[in-house]
Amino acid sequence: MESSKPHAVLLASPGLGHLIPVLELAKRLVTHHAFHVTVFAIAASASPAETQLLRSATSSKLLHVVELPPVNISSLVDADAAVFTRIAVMMREVIPNFRAAMFAMRVPPSLFIVDLFGFEALEIAEFDMPKYTFVPTAACALALTLYVPTLDVEVKGEYVDRAEPLRLPGCKSVRPEDVIDPMMERRNQQYLEYIRMAIGIPKADGILLNTWEDLEPTTLRALRDHKAMAQFAKVPIYPIGPLTRSVGQEEVRTELLDWLDLQPIDSVIYVSFGSGGTYSSEQLAELAWGLELSQQRFIWVVRPPIENDHSGSFFTTGKGGEHPSDYLPEGFLTRTKNVGMVAPLWAPQVEILSHPSVGGFLSHCGWGSTLDSMLNGVPMVAWPLYAEQRLNAAMLTEELGIAVRPEVLPTKRVVRKEEIEKMRVKEVMKTGERALRKGGSSYNSLSQVASAATSFHKEYRSPVKNCP
Template identity: 35%
Template sequence: MRRRHQEIKMTVILYPSPGMGHLVAMVELGKFILHHHPSLSITVLISPPSFNTGSTMDYVHHISATVPSISFHHLPTVSLDLLSFPSMEAVIFELIRLSNPHVRSALASLPASAFIIDFFCTISLPIAAEFHIPTYFFVTSGACIVAFFTYLPVIHNSTTESFKDMNRLLHIPGLPPIPSSDMMRPMLDRTWSEYQNFLNFSNEIPNSAGLIVNTFESLEPKPLQAIREGKCNPGGTTPPVFCVGPLLNTENQREEYNEVECMRWLDKQPSKSVVYICFGSLGLLSAAQLRELAVGLERCGKRFLWVVRSPPTEDKSRRFLKPPEPDLEELLPEGFVERTGDRGMVVKSWAPQVAVLGHAAVGGFVTHCGWNSILEAVCAGVPMAAWPMYAEQHFNRVVLVEDMKVAVRVVEDEEGFVSAEEVERRVVELMEGAEEVRREVEKKSVEAREAMAKGGSSIAALGKMVDLLTSA
């Protein structure tokens, strides 16, 4: 009888939000758990999105075919009126809210030993409590964001102002001073539903069994120390924090290397001579900004690999849907591709980013400061020029530049526009100067590998986390 009991696998249910970066990070967490603790079983709840989140379904089908030890439980589709939402975050929160009855049914039917949820999925935490399932938050951003969210109730209760109206520096334990204007975009106004949903996450942090963060100890020691010492939640309780990163999607790099033209082009370039420009799966520049960026790249004289996506549509009915393939002749200055063809390459919509950043020819990265992109650059030892656009990216830039010192700051005007002169200045600085930044990111690259190696800090944190969730 005892033997049969031991053969029953404990099931951990993962519940990501539908964004591509969040889904990939959550699945990588599942793979990481199974690699080191194969006796566990992993099931991922999927909320099918009716809007652009990147190629999530293609990714799910790929994982299903290549990692059979991870199973996917597809929740029923819910209908959304996309025209009624002010932001992508608002869409995601509503999708998660409408999916709650389906989550309850899933948890009732699936044998769950632990429930790991994205912070977008906070509304499902009380359901898990009904079933007495220990619930952990998985934060796909860094410990800097965890410090902020843990401290948010203190800020919220100390003022009636919205971040957009404060015009001051925010002093959050463990972080450099953050301008209130650099707060997460959907949280700038406290009357917005997105703000209220994120505040709910902050208030529920003490009720979780733990916080799992896609980072590593030596990348963010200051915020981690502040969180663990209780400075971010004075007078309250803080659950244990487990740093299990960097979790990256590195599979099929060799296949991508052989099949993608830009990788063959990189093979022909000198070491550390190419600046890579990409703004994530959802980062879209206006037509005017695309042309201005092109002018700056032409002026700087540096080798470049640039992923170009179509500008945001003016058709509100298609605002949250996948944009069309970009028309380079229409979007870029006349003759730009031909004039820069001896030192640059423009690709449409997508490049294998982990493989690109890991290529010896790449010496700099102009990035939107999404957390997955930051980790990929850090692991590759590539210095960054920080050009944020949405979500928590402005917040991340402050930490990257002022605390981690692995990036130079791209400066926008009051309207958020970046001039050609600024593009030229920052690309030249990134590729010719920024020696301290380059040294620091190369050091962090070594530390990232050590964290994920045998006996490393992230392996140890995973062991403690699994011990906790299997003992509950």
């Protein structure tokens, strides 16, 4: 490794929603700011898509990817612990392995970035370099997270039992029913982990956000406002998004794309609920009937049902070997073979959303999928499930006007093209593209971070010194 170049280290949490934007951030540091980059990843879910993503990143030779072995947390969390709890505990327990791997590096880094679940690694005392927390979500989710310690003191009882919205300084109020999952039950361990995260994230030298100035100007203004800032974070906020995988990064050609080539423009709705979203058997059957009765062309990414947890497939690859015919309504695949395609577990989402035949996206509103949809100009039908997805759905429908959240759920009636064709998603797509270009707001934000790290490298890392 050339000592003349600054070296950045990024620590990613498990799950595609974290891994994809971290890898994209790493690539931008390499290609636009002349960094060497090492990404440490914990591939705990062992999903085929996650494994392929890490393999592709490694083979690209742009990045050095190090997989940290997942740690056994079975004695630290209940068997039915929420995904948020499991990731938080896992990232805390992996710190000794990560610390050892850092000290074994031949060239010490000049920049350290952790995603939000890795915030406790910021406090490793020996790490002497600029440190940043990367939050791969929207600014509205960050604002709520940073304000939670204040709400924890001010609000009595459960947040979801309140009649009035939660007020955040300078931001749009949050309805109790739209709060982030860890806030749904204050006695649950995930709420305690969430409070720890809210306090720990601002201990960095700054916070990087996977959004851009023109998308969330009001919330970003509040996060930077000197009067409101004391309620949020006393560190700089850098919007550097949208960071998401673009078309053409991998060689992808599937039966799904061949089928799309034969469909009329804007005629297909893409149905997917992310890398972890699942339904009960009853809910899955209802959605199947809704799609069938609508006679709407569709591509549907399906997973075996899990009865009690919408995020239940996050750490699994599904029930081994099951075919969709085993859990979809009898005869569904036969009756819909002329209008739809079913994809078990995974589909090439970016390639599908970029295809001209796709005119809508029935989505869980995870932030990664939301960015995929925005950047390809595809309007959304919002059906949030867990995490911060209800908050995202509210912003997409009420503030941005690029999604609809129908009163009649898509299990009963799939929203048709006529209901979403007037949405302003194409306009939002253009602002995201501009933000990433050289001279754009997100490009300039990341340039500030890179410049600070480069100055540190020149002052303290040249000539190369041993790690502390």
